[in-house]
């Protein structure tokens with residue numbers, strides 16, 4: 232039996248979701264299952280297929296855990312009971328085959344086996360499959376691109392019509408409850424958006440380019456929500472005209488944009504005091520292994536001298552290295568009317584030009600009122616790609632080492648201040664002591680002179696007395 236049509240079953244009713252976990256090691260598959268079901272802890276190895284039901288946002292979710300037979304040496308014939316089990320448990324047919332792969336352990340043989348099992352499971356199995364790839368355990372710059380170039384991995388992704396996503400091992404073992412909930416929602420949204428990806432669209436999916444992770448920075452009203460929607464091509468956030476209270480938490484959404492995965496994290500305004508160090512660190516964690524770009528949003532017509540401080544704040548809070556990943560994005564591009572962007576920049580105040588110089592001329596303009604304009608997004612992604620080519624991205628390790636550096640600088644500064652304060656106090660006390668000493672010596676002199684004069688007086692009195700005067 233073929234799997235039921237995705238659109239008719241999953242999208243129309245959206246009543247339930249049946250998922251089959253296939254692929255890599257038991258520990259990875261079961262951990263992905265646990266994340267989907269919102270469960271913690273590990274499941275001990277199961278020798279046969281098992282079906283577990285849960286709900287997600289009030290909708291039933293069934294996850295079918297499969298044992299390790301798939302990649303073991305068993306012949307295709309011996310796999311028949313395994314295939315039958317999956318069919319029985321996922322009847323009337325699964326909506327999604329989640330192919331959990333670890334690229335460094337995934338071989339040509341694994342690919343052939345996986346393909347033939349999928350073909351036996353359903354004629355339409357590939358249209359219902361999503362490749363979930365785990366980042367290499369020892370990730371080095373460019374290692375993901377290297378895996379994406381491997382023929383068997385490329386073939387697998389192309390057969391799944393470019394439905395693929397990367398995950399980080401740490402996504403599965405989050406201790407932070409908020410992050411865990413976020414990762415669960417994100418995985419579901421990626422499954423839904425991955426499966427709804429329209430085939431044969433004008434957008435040509437690309438395998439050469441990795442996913443992009445973008446952090447949006449800017450004051451309240453700078454257009455973070457609106458720009459995130461423009462970039463993601465979907466109304467994921469609610470833009471709001473002022474006045475409003477700045478959020479102290481970061482928000483993240485991931486979508487397939489022009490054939491590639493793009494994750495956008497909106498950060499709370501940096502000057503917001505309630506935006507804690509912990510939350511800042513969480514923002515960077517959400518963008519694991521690190522953002523490719525920090526877009527500093529400046530709304531045309533509402534840029535002030537104090538906005539210059541945003542760059543200083545990025546330095547102070549994220550470290551000097553983060554500056555290499557900063558791009559200034561002017562929002563409200565529609566307000567340029569007939570003026571060209573180039574001309575606008577030329578007429579800008581000097582401090583804006585200074586800011587552009589600090590970000591090495593990396594800038595872009597967005598018109599968030601023109602939602603259908605994909606060119607401005609394509610151009611932005613291209614500029615980010617160019618930036619990524621020269622520096623691979625800001626990593627959590629960089630952030631942590633920068634934080635240490637910032638902390639060290641702050642400690643040195645505090646120590647210097649303390650020393651300055653101590654010497655100032657010492658000088659003050661010395662001056663006070665000197666004053667005191669001079670007062671005392673003044674008094675002593677006075678007393679001495681009085682005594683001296685008294686002594687004279689005494690002599691005079693004696694003389695007067697002597698002469699009987």
Ligand SMILES: Nc1nc2c(ncn2[C@@H]2O[C@H](COP(=O)(O)OP(=O)(O)O)[C@@H](O)[C@H]2O)c(=O)[nH]1
Nearest residue numbers: 451452453454455456457470471472563598599
């Ligand atoms: N005309 C125009 N308005 C925009 C543009 N970008 C954002 N806005 C508006 O500016 C206001 C603030 O935007 P929002 O995204 O909520 O800013 P945030 O506080 O940084 O998230 C909203 O009313 C948006 O509709 C743009 O490119 N053009």
Ligand SMILES: [Mg+2]
Nearest residue numbers: 455456469470
């Ligand atoms: Mg907003």
